[in-house]
Every structure is written in C-alpha cells, then in structure tokens.
Amino acid sequence: MSTFAVFGMTRDVALADARKKVKITRKTPQGEVAIPMSEWLQLCEKRADETMAGAKTKQLSPLFDAPQYAEDFISIARRTLKCRDMHIKCRVPLTDALGNPLINKKTGAQKVGWRPYAAHPARSAA
Structure with a gap:
C-alpha cells in the first residue's frame, strides 16, 4: 500500500515559518532591545514573501491512501489559498543506483523516502 501526500508552499505556511524564525529582539551596544510589534510583523511579512518567491516546499497535507484524494486537496487549496508548486509525492522503498534496497544499519x-508521483498516462488523459 502506497501513501501519498501533497507538497508545496502556501502563504499561511510561509508566514507561520517566518513567525517562528524572526527574532523578537535585536542586539544594540546597550544590550538586547525588544523589536516593536508592528516592525516585527513587517519583518515576518518580508520573510514570508522571500519564502513564497523561493523554491522550498513542505508537506502540506495529511497522508492519503490514494492519489485522487491528494488531487482533491490540491484543487481545493488552489481555489482557496495563495499557493505555489503543489505536487503529489508517494512513499517508496529507497534503492541505490543498482536497484539494491538501502538498509538502515541501526x-x-x-x-523509505518520498518520490514524486507520476500519474498513470491513461488516467491523466481522461
């Protein structure tokens, strides 16, 4: 049984990441000083804009049993959110270049890892 998930980036996820990473204080010669809330929010918005312009993607959806559920998730997300690079990945056993399975030494x-999901040609033509 394969597991599918939607990867990409939405404005909400980029803003949440920015809020975690932007510091609330700044170093000055007198010591650390708190950044005013309005300035901090502007810094968060700027960081979110940079993330949306970049290429980084994250898992956005829960795990699905079938790719059509992931496709439904993408269609709803595209209608309701500002998003980019939405694509489906499936969990597969990892192999080396010769096709031998990779084994965890411990x-x-x-x-097991994520691989881009390629829709069946007959299904995508329909």
Whole structure:
C-alpha cells in the first residue's frame, strides 16, 4: 500500500515559518532591545514573501491512501489559498543506483523516502 501526500508552499505556511524564525529582539551596544510589534510583523511579512518567491516546499497535507484524494486537496487549496508548486509525492522503498534496497544499519529495516508521483498516462488523459 502506497501513501501519498501533497507538497508545496502556501502563504499561511510561509508566514507561520517566518513567525517562528524572526527574532523578537535585536542586539544594540546597550544590550538586547525588544523589536516593536508592528516592525516585527513587517519583518515576518518580508520573510514570508522571500519564502513564497523561493523554491522550498513542505508537506502540506495529511497522508492519503490514494492519489485522487491528494488531487482533491490540491484543487481545493488552489481555489482557496495563495499557493505555489503543489505536487503529489508517494512513499517508496529507497534503492541505490543498482536497484539494491538501502538498509538502515541501526535497525536493519529498509529505508523509505518520498518520490514524486507520476500519474498513470491513461488516467491523466481522461
């Protein structure tokens, strides 16, 4: 059974990341001084704008059992949010260049990772 998820970036996620990363104080010769709230919000907006202009993506959706649910998530997100680079990825066992499975040395289990999902050609033509 494969697991699917939607990856991309939305303005809300970029703003939430910016709020976590933008500091609330600034260093001065007298010591650390708190940044006024209005200035901090402007810095957060600027950082979110930079994130939206970049190429970084994150997992936006919960895990789905079928790709059509992920496609529905993308269509709703595109209608309701400012977003970019929305795409579906599926979890697959990782292999090396020769096709041999990659094994976790500590646990002995096969490694699993995300791979872009390519829709079946007959389905995408319909």
